[in-house]
Amino acid sequence: MLSRRSVITVGALAAMPRFAIGQTAKIRIGVMLPFTGTYSSLGEMGINGLKLSLAQHGNKLGGRDVEIVTLDDESDPARAPSNATKLINGDNVDILIGTVHSGVAMGMVKVARETNTLLVIPNAGVAAATGPLCAPNVFRTSMTMWQPAFPMGKVAYDKGYRNVVSITWKYIAGEESIAGFKEGFEALGGKVIKEITVPFPDVEFQANLAEIAALKPDAVFTFFSGGGAVKFVKDYAAAGLKSSIPLLGSGFLTEGTLEAIGEPAEGILTTLHYADTLNLPANKKFRGEFKQAYGKLPDLFAVQGYDAGELLAVGLGAVKGDVNAKTELFASMERTVLDSPRGHLAFSASHNPVQDIYLRQVKKGQNEVLSVAAKAVSDPSRGCKMMPS
Numbered sequence: 001m002l003s004r005r006s007v008i009t010v011g012a013l014a015a016m017p018r019f020a021i022g023q024t025a026k027i028r029i030g031v032m033l034p035f036t037g038t039y040s041s042l043g044e045m046g047i048n049g050l051k052l053s054l055a056q057h058g059n060k061l062g063g064r065d066v067e068i069v070t071l072d073d074e075s076d077p078a079r080a081p082s083n084a085t086k087l088i089n090g091d092n093v094d095i096l097i098g099t100v101h102s103g104v105a106m107g108m109v110k111v112a113r114e115t116n117t118l119l120v121i122p123n124a125g126v127a128a129a130t131g132p133l134c135a136p137n138v139f140r141t142s143m144t145m146w147q148p149a150f151p152m153g154k155v156a157y158d159k160g161y162r163n164v165v166s167i168t169w170k171y172i173a174g175e176e177s178i179a180g181f182k183e184g185f186e187a188l189g190g191k192v193i194k195e196i197t198v199p200f201p202d203v204e205f206q207a208n209l210a211e212i213a214a215l216k217p218d219a220v221f222t223f224f225s226g227g228g229a230v231k232f233v234k235d236y237a238a239a240g241l242k243s244s245i246p247l248l249g250s251g252f253l254t255e256g257t258l259e260a261i262g263e264p265a266e267g268i269l270t271t272l273h274y275a276d277t278l279n280l281p282a283n284k285k286f287r288g289e290f291k292q293a294y295g296k297l298p299d300l301f302a303v304q305g306y307d308a309g310e311l312l313a314v315g316l317g318a319v320k321g322d323v324n325a326k327t328e329l330f331a332s333m334e335r336t337v338l339d340s341p342r343g344h345l346a347f348s349a350s351h352n353p354v355q356d357i358y359l360r361q362v363k364k365g366q367n368e369v370l371s372v373a374a375k376a377v378s379d380p381s382r383g384c385k386m387m388p389s
Contacts, residue, residue, distance in 0.1 A: 001282060002258045003015065005304040008072075010057050010257070013115075016122045018198075020212070024066040025064070026064060026065045026066060026096075027061050027062075027064050027065070027066050027067070027094050027095065027321065028067045028068075028069060028091065028092060028093040029067070029068050029069070029093060029094070029096075029097060030069045030070065030071065030084075030087030030088070030091060030093045030095065030097070030098075031047055031050070031059045031068055031070045031094050031096075031098060031358065032046055032070075032071050032073045032080075032083060032084065032087065032096065032097070032098030032099045032104070032108060032324070033046050033070070033072070033073065033074055033097075033098055033099050033100060033232075034072065034074060034075045034099065034100050034186045035070070035072040036072055036074060037074060037075050037201075038080030038201045038226045038228055039075050039076065039101065039108065039225070039226045039227075040099045040125065040226075041226060041227075041237075041256055041301075042113065042225070042256060043072075043099075043100060043143065043300045044224055045256060045298065045299055045301035045302040046100070046122050046123060046301045046304060046305035047068075047070065047303065047304065047305060048290070048294050048298075048302055048305065049122075049290070049298065049301070049302035049303060049305030049306035049307075049308075050068075050097065050122070050295070050302065050305040050306065050308055050309045051311070052173060052286075052289060052290055052294075052306055052309075053307075053308070053309025053310050053313065053384050054066055054309050055062050055285050055293070056120065056289075057309070058312050059320075061312055061316040062314055062317050062318075062321025063320060063321045064316075064317060064321040068117070068137045069071050069087060069091045069093055069104075069259050070189075071086070071087060073084055073098065073099050073101070073104050073201070075100065075101040075103075075201075075285055076104065077103030077104050077106065077107055077132050077187060079112055080099075080103070080104040080105075080106070080107025080111075081107040081108075082105075083107075083336075084096060084098075084107060084108045084112070085105045085306035088111065088115055088117055094106060094323040095117070095118045095119075095120070095312065095323065095341075096100050096111075096112055096117055096118065096119045096120070097120050097122060097206055097305075097382060098119075098121065098122070098186065098365045099119075099121070099122075099123065099124055099303075100123045100124060101124060101173075101373040102125060102126035102172040102173040102176075103126075103171060103172055104124070105121055105124030105126055105129060105296075106122075106126055106128065106129070106133075107136055107326070108130050108167075108170070109121075109128070109133050109135075109314035110133075111291065112135070112137060112138055113133065113135050113137070113138070113144075114287070115325065116137055117137065118121065118137050118139075118323070118326070118330070119137060119138050119139070119324040119327070120139050120140070120253070120308045120311060120312065121138070121139070121141070121142060122141050122142055122301075122304045122307075123142045123301060123304055124140075125142060125143050125144045125145035125146075125147070125173055125176065125381070126145070126172045126173065126176065127144050127145065127146060127176055127178070127381075127382070128383075129382060130144065130348075130351055130381050131144075131350070131352040131379075131382050131383045131384050132380050132383035132384065133323040133384075134350045134351065134381065134383075134384035134385070134387075135386075136326075136327075137326065137330060138388070139311065139333055139334075139347070139351040140351060140352050140353060141304050141305075141307040141308045141311055141345075141353060142353070143248070143273055143352075143353060143355070143362060143379075144176070144180075144379040144381075145172075145173050145174075145177040145179075145180060145223070145356060146176060146177075146178075146179070146180035146183075146353060146379055146380075147180070147273065147355075147377050147379050148180075148250050148251055148252075148270075148271045148272045148273060148345075149177045149178070149181040149184070149221075149223070149271070149352075150180040150181065150183060150184040150265045150377070151157070151184060151270040151271050151357045151359075151373040151374040151377065151381055152181050152184065152185075152186035152221065152248055152249075152250065152269075152270075152281050152373070153180075153181050153182070153183065153184020153185030153186070153187070153188065153190070154184055154185075154188060154373070154374075155192065155248070155271065155315070155359055156204060156219060156221065156248055157185060157188040157189065159189050159219075159246075160218070161218035161219040162189070162190050162191065162218055162224075163190070163191055163193045163217050163218050163247075163249075164182065164185065164190060164191070164192050164193065164217050164218060164219050164220065164221055165192070165193060165194045165195075165196065165198040165210055165212050165215055165217040165219075165220050165221075166178045166182070166192055166195050166196070166220070166221045166222065167195075167197070167198070167204075167212070167220065167222050167232075168195070168196075168197060168207075168222060168223040168284075169197065169199070169200040169201065169223075170197035170198060170199055170200060170227065172198040173223065173225075173273065174200075174223045175225075176222060176359065177223035177250045178192075178195060178221070180218050180250075181221050182195075182251070183281075185221075186327075189306055190253075190257065192204075192221075193215065194217075194246040194282050194286055195214055195216060196208050196212070197250045199356040201227075201228060203227070203231040204231070204378075205231070205235045205236075206234055206235070206239075206379045209235060209236065209239040209241060210239075211367070212241060212245065212316065212341075213239065213240075216245070217245060218245075218246075218356075219247070219248055220246070220247050221244060221248045221249065221268075222247065222249050222253060223249065223252065223253070224249075224252070224253055225249045225252040225257075226256070226257070228296070229253045229254070229257045229261075230260045230261050230307050231259050233247070233253065233254075233257070233263075233264050233265055233268070234261060234264050236264070237263075237264035238264075242264065242267075244274065244305075245347075246269070247268050248269050248270070249266075249268065249269075249270045249273020250270065250271065250272065250338055251270040251271055251273075251274075251275075251300070251358075251360060251367070252270075252272070252273070252288060252300075253268065253270055254268055254270050254362050254367055255270075255272060255274075255299050255300045255301070255367070256300070256301055256359075256360060258366070258367070258386070259365070260270045263357065264330075265365075266362050266364075267362060268361070269359065269360070269361050270357065270359075270360050270361075270362075270367070271357065271359055271360070271373045272300060272344040272357065272358060272360060272367075272379075273300070273342050273355045273357055274299075274303050274341070274358070274370070275351070275358050275360045275367045275368065275369045276297070276299075276366045276367050276371060277296060277366060277367070277368045277369050278341070278342065278358070279312055279329075279369075280341045280343060281340065282340060282341050283341040283342070286298065286303070286306065286341040287341070290302060290306075296342075302340075302361035303340065303341045303342055306340075306341070307338055307340050307341075307342075307345060309340065309359030310340070311333055311336055312333075314333065314334065314336045314338075315329050315330075315331060315332045315333035316329065318332035319332065333351075334347055334349070334351060335347075340355075342355060342356075343355065343356050344356070344376075347382075348379070348381060348387070349384075349386050349388060350379070350381035350384040350386055350388045351386075352378070352379045354376055354378045355375070355376070355377060356372050356374070356375055356376060356377065357372070357373045357374045358370075358371070358372055358373060358378050359372070359373040361372045
């Protein structure tokens with residue numbers, strides 16, 4: 001496990017002075033991810049995906065060696081602005097990458113906008129980052145919470161479900177995920193009859209499960225991730241609900257959690273922008289190389305970290321490693337189209353991914369693709385002034 005703050009030198013080990021202008025100095029990347037707590041496994045996968053991308057580019061970006069400075073953000077929104085500022089002003093990083101928790105990401109966005117530091121978000125799906133707070137220097141290689149949840153509304157309706165209960169943690173990511181599902185589901189005539197929220201990061205669900213049993217909905221839609229997802233799915237099955245009330249989720253419910261959940265996850269339907277079994281050359285190559293490097297198979301969080309590295313490689317390649325050529329750098333990144341393990345990955349004017357969303361089902365411990373739930377889904381990025389009017 002990484003310590004709360006550490007420096008990883010990537011590339012040449014020879015000590016070099018840091019020059020104010022010199023393109024021979026290392027590019028310093030500040031990575032804020034959770035390396036402890038409920039999201040620690042997500043942070044580990046994310047940074048390993050990033051490191052794999054860098055290794056494939058010779059541990060250089062735009063011809064310059066890279067140094068990674070890591071900071072465990074502990075999924076603590078209150079400390080996010082000071083942590084991001086510490087990386088920029090104390091550690092002199094050129095680029096920020098982070099994070100998982102949407103509340104922490106909001107603090108990072110604030111600091112990035114104030115300092116015009118390039119920020120790449122490899123997971124957090126908070127809408128405001130590429131909505132009202134969108135900026136030329138803020139990019140995301142994951143999704144908004146709306147993107148994977150909205151298509152599940154049609155999936156649920158097409159299955160004949162009309163009355164659904166939702167449950168999530170009471171925080172930005174959960175609430176926005178539920179809102180996305182609700183928008184898609186109720187537009188077709190379905191009804192979310194009860195929205196249950198649980199304080200983050202609580203994992204005591206017994207009273208909530210009893211309420212669900214009493215309401216007898218056609219199905220339950222949920223957003224949980226990491227350790228919370230493991231506990232919820234196990235408790236849902238133990239309460240006897242699995243066989244009587246289908247459980248649907250934004251794909252984070254079963255992403256990176258299947259080994260820990262085990263049999264209770266079998267049969268769960270989710271929608272997400274990646275699946276283990278995607279039959280794509282880029283995905284097969286990525287999964288093999290990740291397994292060789294880290295001894296385990298990757299998940300979506302690794303893919304998103306990997307694509308953050310790929311996006312930086314394109315952008316910094318275009319400016320020959322000049323992190324100060326920001327207008328050209330940001331423009332190059334916006335035009336980038338990646339052959340990602342998830343499939344075709346482009347970016348909207350708000351710098352949010354445009355990507356397919358897959359309908360997946362857990363079969364024998366894997367998230368298997370059943371179909372494409374929605375093609376080339378672009379978040380509406382409501383409130384973003386960079387979007388075409």
